Amino acid sequence: MSTPFAKLPGWVEYALIPLVNLAVAFLVAGIVVVFVGENPLEAARIMITGAFGSGEGIGFTLYYATYFIFTGLAVAVAFHAGLFNIGAEGQAYVGGIGVAAACLTFDHTMPWYLVFVLASLGSMAFGALWALIPAWLQAYRGSHIVITTIMFNYIASNLMLYMLLNVFKPLGQMAAQSRTFEPGGQLPKLDWLLSIFGLDIGGAPFNFSFLVALAAAFVVWVLIWRTRLGYEMRTMGFQPHAARFAGMKSKRVVVIAMLISGALAGLMALNPIMGDQYRIQQDFVGGAGFVGIAVALMGRSHPVGIVLAAILFGMLYQGGAELSFDMPEITRDMIVVIQGLVILFAGALEHMFRPAITAFFARLGKSRSEAAAGA
Amino acid sequence: MDTNTIVVLLQSTIRVSVPLILTALAGLYAERSGVVDIGLEGKMLAAAFAGAATAAVTGSAITGVGAAMLVSVALSLVHGYASISQRGDQIVSGTAINFIAAGATVILGQAWFQQGGRTPALSADARLLTYKLPGADAVRDVPVLGPIYSGLISGHYILTYFAFAMVPITWWVLYRTRFGLRLRAVGENPGAVDTAGISVVRMRYLAVICGGMLCGLAGAYLSMALANGFVKNMSAGRGFIALAALVFANWKPKNILLTCLLFGFLDALSIYSQNVELPIMSSIPDQAIQALPYILTVILLAGFIGKASPPKASGVPYVKER
Numbered sequence: 001m002s003t004p005f006a007k008l009p010g011w012v013e014y015a016l017i018p019l020v021n022l023a024v025a026f027l028v029a030g031i032v033v034v035f036v037g038e039n040p041l042e043a044a045r046i047m048i049t050g051a052f053g054s055g056e057g058i059g060f061t062l063y064y065a066t067y068f069i070f071t072g073l074a075v076a077v078a079f080h081a082g083l084f085n086i087g088a089e090g091q092a093y094v095g096g097i098g099v100a101a102a103c104l105t106f107d108h109t110m111p112w113y114l115v116f117v118l119a120s121l122g123s124m125a126f127g128a129l130w131a132l133i134p135a136w137l138q139a140y141r142g143s144h145i146v147i148t149t150i151m152f153n154y155i156a157s158n159l160m161l162y163m164l165l166n167v168f169k170p171l172g173q174m175a176a177q178s179r180t181f182e183p184g185g186q187l188p189k190l191d192w193l194l195s196i197f198g199l200d201i202g203g204a205p206f207n208f209s210f211l212v213a214l215a216a217a218f219v220v221w222v223l224i225w226r227t228r229l230g231y232e233m234r235t236m237g238f239q240p241h242a243a244r245f246a247g248m249k250s251k252r253v254v255v256i257a258m259l260i261s262g263a264l265a266g267l268m269a270l271n272p273i274m275g276d277q278y279r280i281q282q283d284f285v286g287g288a289g290f291v292g293i294a295v296a297l298m299g300r301s302h303p304v305g306i307v308l309a310a311i312l313f314g315m316l317y318q319g320g321a322e323l324s325f326d327m328p329e330i331t332r333d334m335i336v337v338i339q340g341l342v343i344l345f346a347g348a349l350e351h352m353f354r355p356a357i358t359a360f361f362a363r364l365g366k367s368r369s370e371a372a373a374g375a
Numbered sequence: 376m377d378t379n380t381i382v383v384l385l386q387s388t389i390r391v392s393v394p395l396i397l398t399a400l401a402g403l404y405a406e407r408s409g410v411v412d413i414g415l416e417g418k419m420l421a422a423a424f425a426g427a428a429t430a431a432v433t434g435s436a437i438t439g440v441g442a443a444m445l446v447s448v449a450l451s452l453v454h455g456y457a458s459i460s461q462r463g464d465q466i467v468s469g470t471a472i473n474f475i476a477a478g479a480t481v482i483l484g485q486a487w488f489q490q491g492g493r494t495p496a497l498s499a500d501a502r503l504l505t506y507k508l509p510g511a512d513a514v515r516d517v518p519v520l521g522p523i524y525s526g527l528i529s530g531h532y533i534l535t536y537f538a539f540a541m542v543p544i545t546w547w548v549l550y551r552t553r554f555g556l557r558l559r560a561v562g563e564n565p566g567a568v569d570t571a572g573i574s575v576v577r578m579r580y581l582a583v584i585c586g587g588m589l590c591g592l593a594g595a596y597l598s599m600a601l602a603n604g605f606v607k608n609m610s611a612g613r614g615f616i617a618l619a620a621l622v623f624a625n626w627k628p629k630n631i632l633l634t635c636l637l638f639g640f641l642d643a644l645s646i647y648s649q650n651v652e653l654p655i656m657s658s659i660p661d662q663a664i665q666a667l668p669y670i671l672t673v674i675l676l677a678g679f680i681g682k683a684s685p686p687k688a689s690g691v692p693y694v695k696e697r
Contacts (some may be wrong), residue, residue: 031393032479033480033482035483035486036482036483036485036486037486046639084464084466084467086466086470133673137673137676137677141676141677141678143673143676143677143678144676144685146413146466147618147619147622147672147676148673148676150413150615150618151615151669151670151672151673152617152669152673154612154615154666154669155666155669155670155673157663158663158665158666159662159666161662162660162662162663165658199483209608290470290474293467293470297467309515329482329485329486330378330482331481331482331485331492333477333478333479333481333485333492334478334481334482335478336474336475336477336478336481337474337475337478338478339474339478340470340472340473340474340475340476340477340478341471341475343467343470343471343474344453344457344467344471344472344475347463347464347467347468347470347558348457348458348461348463348464348465348468348469348471349457349461349463349468350454350463351461351463352461
């Protein structure tokens, strides 16, 4: 580009600019609330107290955050390799097959921690499988991964409906869902974790998969910044030509990055299926795969940022539920709007405020050096 | 199958392909100019809401259609600003528009009409008009040709005829006018167009606005013709099917018509087979038929049947060297 952006201090680059983008997204969301005829500050207060005001609220917030850590990491890993995986939704959905199969087969005979291992491996395998085909087509047949992963989301939803109706559904039952798992197919709640802080979890489904999500975040950090594969992925994402020139097998990296991305998305299925509902049912992903895009963009594809962004979105989900009680005008669809605005301002319009901020810091630097010269 | 079954099936095919045709053409304008438009779904949904809401309040179908187009063009301009002026990621921007539309239509619908995100049922005046071709009633009883003329060709919405007319018109605009030549050139080699002294930014904005208008019409058709008002998430993935059709059609107007009719036929077939037992259909799971357009598109994209050749500069923001 002919006008490169001037180098900014680290805290501006990684904290100020994302926060400004986020603030603008919430400002616009606030305007929508005004349009609806409610007070946005009051709405924000209800949301925050709903999400963090009680042990149960925090439990729910972290339960939702668990979904978004997995999907956010999935999207971010693909981002690092320069791929836009819009198919985390479908990969998580198909990943559910692995969890459900393990639980339905072994919940009578094995304790939860063994079933959990099988379920994790199963969900990762099925999620990765669902990402493999688009990845292979992108790497070897040149079809665009965005279009194929979108198509695969729809294929997944039809496939899963078929699976639920014809494989998982017990005879004589109407709803498209499996039977309820025995204790062997149920992850323990993390009530003890919250009770350390003197909080009562209440009825919140905050469960063991949250710890799995945190572990996954750490593994992703190691993978991206501490391994050769991660280095190759980042090079691919940053400058594909350079990667090829340096002798990296770019096709292989594309496939591996997408397999990891799909496996992370698949793991998400643990949280609702084994952690909360104790059965597989239709649409259990519920848009979390798409929230992952917003989370990854907001967290700048860094695991720490993703965990923080996931908790923020968990807060929006839980607070949003409370909000729809107190302000019936504002349904949970408000979260979808906020999600869209975050994707717009933190993603597509990422650089909108950069020139102004850069100019501000340039002027600040100049006046400082003038002051130094005058003294 | 007798003539009547076929006529019913084909008539329903035409009915469900109209929004696909309009939306795929909308995508064609944008993508031919080099702007990837993944936000078709959202624009259609927002337009469906705006159309139904305005028509319900004013009682006028024309005002409704106008509002639908206005909202869709406004969203197109947001997409344009992000992807043309700000040179942001076009996929990200389109995704954002889909979410904003999906959420905002329900929130505003609930706030304005208090019917759980629906808009009130439209009165007869507020719905789109159908048009009976001359002599449709007279020939109704003529065997074979009668039902085809009066049942299949006549009696559709004016917008339906417009959608089908838009296919040759779009072909003419893109391949036989100076505007079309420039629009295609901007999508293939913006640098060359810039050298010729034509503004790349202006061309792309114009293309995106054309797309916005067509998408608006598709939305209006959904809520004011196919249905009798807006229902939450009523576009139900049609924007993505249209996107698939656009890719499947290799970014060519004539192919778009055929692909949309094919995808529409699959849809009509699966709706029809839910009510009537068809000989072959009963052995194929309904979900397989539903998934077929997506599977076909993936296979085509992979180059197993023909080769997809998208506009060369599509998805790439243009940076003018200074």
